Amino acid sequence: MMIAKKISQIQTLIIDGKEVGGRSDETILQVARENDIFIPTLCHLDGLSEYGGCRLCIVHVKGLPRLVPSCTTLVREGMEVTTNSEDIIEYRKGILSLLFAERNHVCSVCVSNGHCELQWLALKLGITHVEFPYIYPKMPVDATHDRFIADHNRCVLCGRCVRVCHEVEGAHTKDVMGRGITSRVITDLMNNWGESNTCTGCGKCVHVCPTGALSEKGKSVAEMEKRRQFLPYLKRMRERS
């Protein structure tokens, strides 16, 4: 946790035609956000490690043969980055559409309707319909916990809950099982959440979840707002101590 701070150099680069500067230990995403350049993200969350899983933050770097995720690519001197070309936007829409097709994201009956990052991203990127056939999998809902509910129908496998449980809470109660289309977030040995001995019941996973996959019991649609302001704070305080 305590790594001696390396002296980082200032790098200058061009993002979307704008000359910007950033430290050599910063990612393209960080520098872009510091300069009010919008790059959509889903698995990224300030205060958690970068995962590079959702691929929504892909950008084009001049000279590289493929698109790179901006959340895991560090800035370099003289880089020329394009964040919002037509191609990139199409790819992002494709990625989001596949997420919608994979599970049962029915906003009208979801507790996170109106406070959902997936829904917000779809609106922001202008997705009006999904071209892929829906899979409609039969996913379980785990309501065994006293205070929380896990609805796997809404899960996009962004891995935020897994990371916050491991990195911030230190319990590592949650992880992802299986692979491909059969992947699922699990509690311990795929036990019911309510029976977990390792879960501290802190609720961080619920509040970092971008969708309605994890929610608090007894909250209505309007009330289920996620609060995440504690995350960067916790990270900063721990680095200090």
Place this chain on the structure above:
Amino acid sequence: MNEQQGVGAKGQEDRRIRMVERTMRMYGNEPHALIETLHTIQESYGYIDTDLMRFVSEKLGVPLSKVYGVATFYHFFTLKPQGEHTCVVCTGTACYITGAKNIIDEIGKQYDIKPGETTSDNKLSLLTARCLGACGLAPAVVFDGVVAGKQNPESVNETIRRWFEK
């Protein structure tokens, strides 16, 4: 923990648990021994049982959910006991396009099992693999550990029928 005592008591009479402990010791009981340990369990028990996962988790200091995640990620590991005979159909790209699906469907039709399942008489387990690395032999099927190349539904059926005749 109660579970641990259970496994410990079983260990005294069970040579297999000593094999598992030996693997863990060989890697200094460090978390990175997880995959090797699961390999030993799979090979000596034929499957990975939840009690053993708890035991390994405790010994190596790996979270339970991580052990379960790794055990379910790799097709080599199975969480259920396998039948007398196993038939692993490769579903890698080369095997898939040359007809692995037909083979799986045929076995499914004949014996009423899906990949990952065992027949009710415990005679046959049908499994799939991501890629055996034998793409030149596509479609490849592994019968009880022996790789057979250039298979089709008829040849697979024939091999399995011989098992059932015995």
